Amino acid sequence: MMNRIDQKFKTQDKILSIYFSAGFPNIDDTRIIIKELESAGVDMIEIGLPFSDPLADGPTIQESSNIAIKNGMSSQKLFNQLKNIRNETSIPLVIMGYFNPILQFGIENFCKKCKDVGIDGLIIPDLPVNVYNNRYKSIFQKYELYNMFLITPQTSEERIRYIDDISKGFIYMVSDASITGAKNKINLNQKKYFNRISKMKLKTPTIIGFGISNSKTYNTAISHSNGAIIGSAFIKFIEKNGTKKIKEFVEKFR
Amino acid sequence: MMNRIDQKFKTQDKILSIYFSAGFPNIDDTRIIIKELESAGVDMIEIGLPFSDPLADGPTIQESSNIAIKNGMSSQKLFNQLKNIRNETSIPLVIMGYFNPILQFGIENFCKKCKDVGIDGLIIPDLPVNVYNNRYKSIFQKYELYNMFLITPQTSEERIRYIDDISKGFIYMVSDASITGAKNKINLNQKKYFNRISKMKLKTPTIIGFGISNSKTYNTAISHSNGAIIGSAFIKFIEKNGTKKIKEFVEKFR
Amino acid sequence: MKYNVDNKGYYGDFGGAYIPEMLYPNISELEKNYKKISSEPKFINEFNYLLKQYVGRPTPLYYAKRLSKKYKTKIYLKREDLCHTGAHKINNTIGQILLAEKLGKKRIIAETGAGQHGVATATVCALKGLKCIIYMGEIDIIRQSPNVARMKMLGAEVRPAKSGSKTLKDATNEAIRDWINNPTDTHYIIGSVVGPHPYPDMVARFQSVISKEIKKQLKIKEGTPFPDYLIACVGGGSNAAGTFYEYLDETKVKIIAVEAAGKGIETGKSAATSALGKEGIIHGSRTLLMQTEDGQITEPYSISAGLDYPGVGPMHANLFRTKRAEFISISDDEAMTAGLELSQLEGIIPAIETGHAFAIFQQKKFKPNDILVINLSGRGDKDLDTYIDYFKL
Amino acid sequence: MKYNVDNKGYYGDFGGAYIPEMLYPNISELEKNYKKISSEPKFINEFNYLLKQYVGRPTPLYYAKRLSKKYKTKIYLKREDLCHTGAHKINNTIGQILLAEKLGKKRIIAETGAGQHGVATATVCALKGLKCIIYMGEIDIIRQSPNVARMKMLGAEVRPAKSGSKTLKDATNEAIRDWINNPTDTHYIIGSVVGPHPYPDMVARFQSVISKEIKKQLKIKEGTPFPDYLIACVGGGSNAAGTFYEYLDETKVKIIAVEAAGKGIETGKSAATSALGKEGIIHGSRTLLMQTEDGQITEPYSISAGLDYPGVGPMHANLFRTKRAEFISISDDEAMTAGLELSQLEGIIPAIETGHAFAIFQQKKFKPNDILVINLSGRGDKDLDTYIDYFKL
Numbered sequence A, B: 001m002m003n004r005i006d007q008k009f010k011t012q013d014k015i016l017s018i019y020f021s022a023g024f025p026n027i028d029d030t031r032i033i034i035k036e037l038e039s040a041g042v043d044m045i046e047i048g049l050p051f052s053d054p055l056a057d058g059p060t061i062q063e064s065s066n067i068a069i070k071n072g073m074s075s076q077k078l079f080n081q082l083k084n085i086r087n088e089t090s091i092p093l094v095i096m097g098y099f100n101p102i103l104q105f106g107i108e109n110f111c112k113k114c115k116d117v118g119i120d121g122l123i124i125p126d127l128p129v130n131v132y133n134n135r136y137k138s139i140f141q142k143y144e145l146y147n148m149f150l151i152t153p154q155t156s157e158e159r160i161r162y163i164d165d166i167s168k169g170f171i172y173m174v175s176d177a178s179i180t181g182a183k184n185k186i187n188l189n190q191k192k193y194f195n196r197i198s199k200m201k202l203k204t205p206t207i208i209g210f211g212i213s214n215s216k217t218y219n220t221a222i223s224h225s226n227g228a229i230i231g232s233a234f235i236k237f238i239e240k241n242g243t244k245k246i247k248e249f250v251e252k253f254r
Numbered sequence C, D: 001m002k003y004n005v006d007n008k009g010y011y012g013d014f015g016g017a018y019i020p021e022m023l024y025p026n027i028s029e030l031e032k033n034y035k036k037i038s039s040e041p042k043f044i045n046e047f048n049y050l051l052k053q054y055v056g057r058p059t060p061l062y063y064a065k066r067l068s069k070k071y072k073t074k075i076y077l078k079r080e081d082l083c084h085t086g087a088h089k090i091n092n093t094i095g096q097i098l099l100a101e102k103l104g105k106k107r108i109i110a111e112t113g114a115g116q117h118g119v120a121t122a123t124v125c126a127l128k129g130l131k132c133i134i135y136m137g138e139i140d141i142i143r144q145s146p147n148v149a150r151m152k153m154l155g156a157e158v159r160p161a162k163s164g165s166k167t168l169k170d171a172t173n174e175a176i177r178d179w180i181n182n183p184t185d186t187h188y189i190i191g192s193v194v195g196p197h198p199y200p201d202m203v204a205r206f207q208s209v210i211s212k213e214i215k216k217q218l219k220i221k222e223g224t225p226f227p228d229y230l231i232a233c234v235g236g237g238s239n240a241a242g243t244f245y246e247y248l249d250e251t252k253v254k255i256i257a258v259e260a261a262g263k264g265i266e267t268g269k270s271a272a273t274s275a276l277g278k279e280g281i282i283h284g285s286r287t288l289l290m291q292t293e294d295g296q297i298t299e300p301y302s303i304s305a306g307l308d309y310p311g312v313g314p315m316h317a318n319l320f321r322t323k324r325a326e327f328i329s330i331s332d333d334e335a336m337t338a339g340l341e342l343s344q345l346e347g348i349i350p351a352i353e354t355g356h357a358f359a360i361f362q363q364k365k366f367k368p369n370d371i372l373v374i375n376l377s378g379r380g381d382k383d384l385d386t387y388i389d390y391f392k393l
């Protein structure tokens, strides 16, 4: 069976992906949010596994992670929640989480559970490419899980080529030199960077994330790539509006 | 004319001497206090010239000095107050003061003024014997002023002999290793020290001062010497009772 | 060297660089350059010049007569408290500021716990005229207020870290986030032997001047460069790394690392990583850290802001796992008592961090002929309020 | 030496011992012994040992690059701030505690203004296990509270002086009174080159290590032991005496003594003794002091507790009268500004006392080739509250 991520990129030009922190605002919102997102027409979902010390995240995601942890979220809890998710949805599901909780769960165990519940890939911001390659790649492969890597405006061309080479699924283009957090604008330098990557004609699809918050930034992002990920803006929205009005949120981007 | 101090010791066995700070409690109390003391039967008076930083004095005299200075007391002021004092009294009068105000007034000028108003001697605690001898003795002699020296329980026998040798008037025996201040008792060590000095059979009369406060300490003191000086206890008394009841105070010692 | 870093950036199982891609250019720039630049004669000369003329090195190795008498053994104190700014921290900041200069950086960031590293960083930034921003936990800003004042006097901006336990761990998170946001003009001066490779090795090298001096000084005093025991407190572990560095492979020299037990290891209010920690990732390094079963990092506790950290540097994790070093946990109370004792026996008021090292005598006996070198990592000026409150002086 | 003390204890017209008879045995015991004891090899060895191993001497002579650039001249800083306890004061207390020990004293008293001398005294008392009582003006206890805390940590008792201006002068009075009350077992460690002979000379000798080191260090750095200018702040004058000592008779070396003008010489809120003082007696010494026409000692004022004294030591009175030294008055504002500037240009936060010396550049220009040595008499940790309040940092 083809990985759902690849399938999605094959069948669709521009991808709208939404990130949320599992266990936020309420511990049992995970399935609800996934189903709401899918029925709202989202193309891919990143499920954030909360971590106490999320180095690459801004205040919004930090805060949602803290609440999720207080609510009792953990790797095991998440897998329990996702147990029969594939009976209900076929949307690509990616878990995004820091390395330490995964390490504590046991890498192999974690990957196995991912496969069991039907997760398609992982984004682990603090697991560097070379460590992954040398130590963990074979485990991921065994469980047919994609591991997605990030690139940033500072990533050298050479390294981008290398990452493209070993990547599966997509490359996560961090939109700016920044941590996560909703921003209003995409500036000229960012556009230049998007163009630069675009011109490299990578074999792997790219999705732009960090700072995508409204239709304007979203449209700019997808005009330079294969899709965009919205995180903080979505979390702020459900913090304010709960899980009932998710369609409203998604509609703004369509 | 024989110095009034010598005269007093010649005619009287045991001397009661009282110290007060000039300008305390009120700036113009100086003459009143002198006359009250004389009529109460005191034998000698030490007029304290107040100083801002009286190193050898305890809190009572320090405080009275501060008030006196605030009231406007100064060397010149004191001499003005004492101008015709010898029309009114023949009691031996000694000025006790620290060296700096005297130095500022001018030593010679100060001595001259002392002679003019009829002062008999000076006690300057911070003018050491050798400095006096080398630099100022001739001036004192010119104005027929006695300069009295202190001895303490720590003063060596050799030095006591030397001081006795050069002394005129009396030797001021500091009763204890201490600064001024009323005390209730004279202890065994002090008595031993009094006896030791007594046995030295000095040519100069001795008066015991510092810590003499009541008839008991007074009587012990005069039983070992030629007299005693009361300071802090008297100042406390007039602070409380003003200058009207000085007789009451003095009577307790007779 | 067996116990030192390998060429991949690991100490045994520990170390490495577990960093988000956003930091890759910075970390690899450092990794490529730190050894090269720091071994150029020009660099070495300026480093040594500043250590001598500005920091006041060599610091004495002082024989503590009254302390030795009390504990019936021979105790030498390595006087890092006499360094300019009052702790060993400046050895490292001098090294890193020179490196930052060579790399053309214009803006310096740092985290700080006790404030000593913040002050040491602000100091070298003033010396070099570079912009300086210090992240410090909100709680530490209160309990180490003299150091906050010093940083401000030195022209640094102090930014409070308000997340988590509001202490060193969180200040480090904030500094890393700043670096992610400012990847080109900024150098991040980490203050201990923690963080991603090459930081642990780089900081240990700059701090190794401590053990280099001990070797020479002890040779003169005792005829041998080798003490029986080396003792140092461990927060992240930089003063300890500096103290142990030259002796790592001299296994006849016993090494004791002293951690903060806080209110006691069992109380849940502790920062004793070796006793309570498990292998994991913190601040880009694979090491021992205190964490929940789920891998959430635990909020540590110690009365001493500089030890109030849930991890240890990877060198120390390895020294612990290989049993090269003995790890001892000292409670708040023991550390405070030892601090007061050193003050009154030797006239030296130690930092509370340092007080932990001196509390060793409350747990361990030594022989009359044992030669001990204790690193007196810093002075206690910053801790006076805490001492006064604690002892009701 | 022409400008040094004569064998009667005078510097020209100044000095001597104007003490009450109660102090005669103590002062003459000292006078008889201080030179003899302090020139015995055993004493010299222990003094030098402690200065090196405990205090951390020699202190560097540091070329202040950024300050030199700003003021277009060559500025060296003698780093007394790096001494154990943070100021030059400890040079003297080490010497005196050894002397007290030899004299069999069991109890030590001292006065303190900024608290640095109090801390230095409490420190050596802890080191030697002697009882220690420190007199400190009530106002100084408030404005130098970190040092009060340090003294308590070191086991000293701090007694407030509540008379007069409640500052250094009054603390000195109280200490002298204590000595009168305790003539046999007690040694009084005076903290500056003030008080009756032999104190000014004794303290100057113990502090002279500063200029001895400058000579050697400058020779290495500049090829000559002679700077063009020596600059130091003067409270009582001990750091200045130490800085000038070896150069007193080298008249090619210009000497600048910096006094505290407080809010300004004309304001009545000042401590600039040379500008405002007249010859007189203070604390047993004939010297220049601020006083009324009647000879009452004036209450001085300076933002800096260590300079808030109405006199100067007799050595300095003589240097002023003979014009060997130039005296300059620096206001609170100038001193504070200079303190901040040094912090931000060189990464060294000076004591406010010391800040006065650095304010020289606000009043005087130097030539590009002039070599200046400024004594950095102490660090500013004790003054952080004052700085922060003043600059609203």
Ligand SMILES: Cc1ncc(COP(=O)(O)O)c(C=O)c1O
Residues within 6 Å of the ligand: C087, C088, C113, C114, C115, C116, C117, C191, C192, C193, C233, C234, C235, C236, C237, C238, C239, C240, C305, C306, C307, C351, C353, C354, C377, C378, C379
């Ligand atoms: C004096 C002192 N010692 C020790 C430490 C702990 O740090 P490290 O373990 O890196 O030496 C600190 C930290 O601030 C400190 O200030």
Ligand SMILES: Cc1ncc(COP(=O)(O)O)c(C=O)c1O
Residues within 6 Å of the ligand: D087, D088, D113, D114, D115, D116, D117, D191, D192, D193, D233, D234, D235, D236, D237, D238, D239, D240, D305, D306, D307, D351, D353, D354, D377, D378, D379
């Ligand atoms: C750092 C510092 N400098 C200078 C002084 C002034 O004293 P002196 O004039 O005796 O050096 C003090 C006094 O406390 C001080 O602490």
